[in-house]
Amino acid sequence: MARKFFVGGNWKCNGTAEEVKKIVNTLNEAQVTSQDVVEVVVSPPYVFLPLVKSILRPDFHVAAQNCWVKKGGAFTGEVSAEMLVNLDIPWVILGHSERRALLNETNEFVGDKVAYALAQGLKVIACVGETLEQREAGSTMDVVAAQTKAIADRVSNWSNVVIAYEPVWAIGTGKVASPAQAQEVHDELRKWLAKNVSADVAATTRIIYGGSVNGGNCKELGGQADVDGFLVGGASLKPEFIDIIKAAEVKKSA
Numbered sequence: 692m693a694r695k696f697f698v699g700g701n702w703k704c705n706g707t708a709e710e711v712k713k714i715v716n717t718l719n720e721a722q723v724t725s726q727d728v729v730e731v732v733v734s735p736p737y738v739f740l741p742l743v744k745s746i747l748r749p750d751f752h753v754a755a756q757n758c759w760v761k762k763g764g765a766f767t768g769e770v771s772a773e774m775l776v777n778l779d780i781p782w783v784i785l786g787h788s789e790r791r792a793l794l795n796e797t798n799e800f801v802g803d804k805v806a807y808a809l810a811q812g813l814k815v816i817a818c819v820g821e822t823l824e825q826r827e828a829g830s831t832m833d834v835v836a837a838q839t840k841a842i843a844d845r846v847s848n849w850s851n852v853v854i855a856y857e858p859v860w861a862i863g864t865g866k867v868a869s870p871a872q873a874q875e876v877h878d879e880l881r882k883w884l885a886k887n888v889s890a891d892v893a894a895t896t897r898i899i900y901g902g903s904v905n906g907g908n909c910k911e912l913g914g915q916a917d918v919d920g921f922l923v924g925g926a927s928l929k930p931e932f933i934d935i936i937k938a939a940e941v942k943k944s945a
């Protein structure tokens with residue numbers, strides 16, 4: 692089964708209601724590749740989720756940027772998976788490196804969140820990736836494998852999981868991984884899934900790349916055999932996000 696190209700826009704902690712409406716208008720007016728070829732998901736900050744969902748074109752979907760690790764309750768400041776399901780929010784991003792680094796989310800905690808969110812019926816964009824220090828120490832694959840293992844240990848059905856490989860050193864730095872660097876890790880990660888989960892999960896799970904993707908570099912990155920799309924930060928706030936969505940065409944014509 693072919694893996695449908697996936698482009699996610701992570702708006703992070705950015706925007707006012709007016710700015711968000713402007714971004715959505717731009718997306719709504721754009722002529723993009725058919726949804727048979729690409730799946731597009733945008734992830735505004737929590738407070739804007741209902742607004743974005745209500746005005747966004749129907750062929751694009753929304754994602755939350757996080758959710759609580761278990762059932763809601765006395766967890767001030769948190770939003771539960773059940774609440775997202777209640778509002779018909781189909782996707783959630785979990786384990787983003789900013790949360791791992793700044794909020795001390797461990798591999799196990801992220802694994803628990805992924806398992807809980809999936810069990811509630813959410814689809815998950817699960818983020819993994821190494822720091823510059825780890826890459827320079829030659830431990831990229833060990834780090835990525837450990838992060839993925841914590842998910843694999845807790846999840847049996849991978850059909851609603853997209854893995855986002857996001858090298859930390861490429862996030863928001865303008866220092867994008869080369870197509871060969873991205874392909875190498877995606878290929879290794881797929882082999883890891885084949886060995887440790889199943890050949891079917893390895894063949895069907897989308898592994899997308901994130902880290903300084905823009906309108907200029909998306910086609911070459913997207914043309915790599917094991918790059919199934921992108922998780923885009925900064926450029927997803929700009930009109931060039933449309934060009935990144937259109938990079939799905941490189942797969943269609945491959």
Ligand SMILES: O=C[C@H](O)COP(=O)(O)O
Nearest residue numbers: 701862863902903924925
């Ligand atoms: O979730 C998205 C990534 O953190 C990439 O962000 P960036 O495109 O601004 O580097």
